[in-house]
Amino acid sequence: MFYDRDLSFIYYGPTRIVFGINSSRDIQAEIEALGCRRAVLVTDPGITKAGLLDRVVKSLGPGCAGVFSDVPQDTGIEVVNAGAAYARKCGADAVVSLGGGSVIDTAKGMCVLMKEGGKLEDFEGVQLLTRWQTPHVVIPTTAGTGSEVTCMAVVLDKRKGQKIFLLENYNTPRTAILDPALTEKLPPLLTASTGMDAMCHAVEALHSIQREPITDGIAMHAIRLLVRNLPICVNNGSDLAARGQMQIAATMAGWAFNNSMVSIVHAMAHSIGAVAGVPHGIANGILLPFGMEYNLPEAAESYALAAEALGTREKGMGEIEAAESAIRAVREFTVRIRHPQRLSEAGVSRDQLAQAAELSVSDGAIIWNPRPVPDSSDVLELFQKAF
Amino acid sequence: MAKLKAFTQEWMNAFRRRIADSKEYREIAGNWEGSVSIIINPDPARGVPETVYLFTDYWHGDVKDFLVCDKAKAESADFIMSGDYIRWKQIARKEIEATKALMQGKLKLKGNLVYVVRNVKTVNKVVDLLGEVDTLFPDD
């Protein structure tokens, strides 16, 4: 494998991983290991209803300073500000987030405000912080976002109608507890689509212009785990061994893209999500093979690696042939896990594609794409193919 | 022409002129509006005894004020980028790339990342033009 002679990078992944069925019962000990005493628990109404919150509150025991469960589907700065005010009132010195991406991002924002004071708007930016923030333990209830190990938080500023980004190494979660038992009840479609988000993180890390040997290795193993275990989880959600491997895959893919970044597929998924409300995982799952086809002329080497991980690279196959086999394999895989194949199946109408294409070329992720995207017409063509 | 001493008003004027004279910049930067300040952390061992504050202002392809300024003026900008002297020098010499340096924490950005990334071509062009200014760095 060849990398540029002037390859230079920083790999960063400081999160401690605690894995095992029912490992969330160790939450109290994990909080204490961070030198903290009382944690505020952040979650959403769905998790509460599913009974997962009760389990964790019980395990936290006297270490639970309070519960903030008002996190909506897409979190906003007013939610984060309210959460931080609540945490202060409770006298919490740590944060535990129990949920998916929106809950984890809310908790990340709260960690900053609990340490630094002020309002979330004051911290919009990149690597502004100069010291570790409030300790944060993440207990994910999906296997996909990878947010439990990333330094990034995205929060909606409703007033300005835009998302604000906080990218802070010093605010990366300290600990992630991966407890497969908490993902047992995820329905098949959500299992498939969150899993495809993770697949997308891994493949996009591999083809990113920032790819490097460490993240390549991590991404490849994430793909291996995904290919083996996602179909099992879709068919039999209570297979906790497979659920566990899926969580590990999602976390590994999180490490890969936190360092190497994502690109065109995510740019398009963000945009079609904003324009037509397509859930992130579903958009990624539909668009991934189309994005790979587009990038093939510039990313054959990356996709040949993906083919090795997917198990489709046969002896004697050249790079291009292997890369093409990877694209086919991803497509077949999405069929196998009964994932939607077309945007038209996901509630998108054709007249929304042009706006989404326009948005995609100004999405941050596009700058890491291996094949330069000259303008929105290329993206529109991809959207039309995927429609 | 003699090299210009980095971070002086004369150097800022030359930088401004480079951008103003660039047709390509004017085309690329049509959407950009807003000021950017650059804060260079002191590095006495390399000839930068105190913090340097620079203020630059851009408006839809035009360039406005380019000033060596004080802390208050720098902090009034729409976007504030700060970092160690050695990083800024590497960027000016194109030894490292600005976006990558940001992500890796070698530079800090206060402001809307989405806006900056959306206009990354403008940012890269400004950095390119900075590299064309014949500069004498404090530790050269």
Ligand SMILES: [Fe+2]
């Ligand atoms: Fe994603």
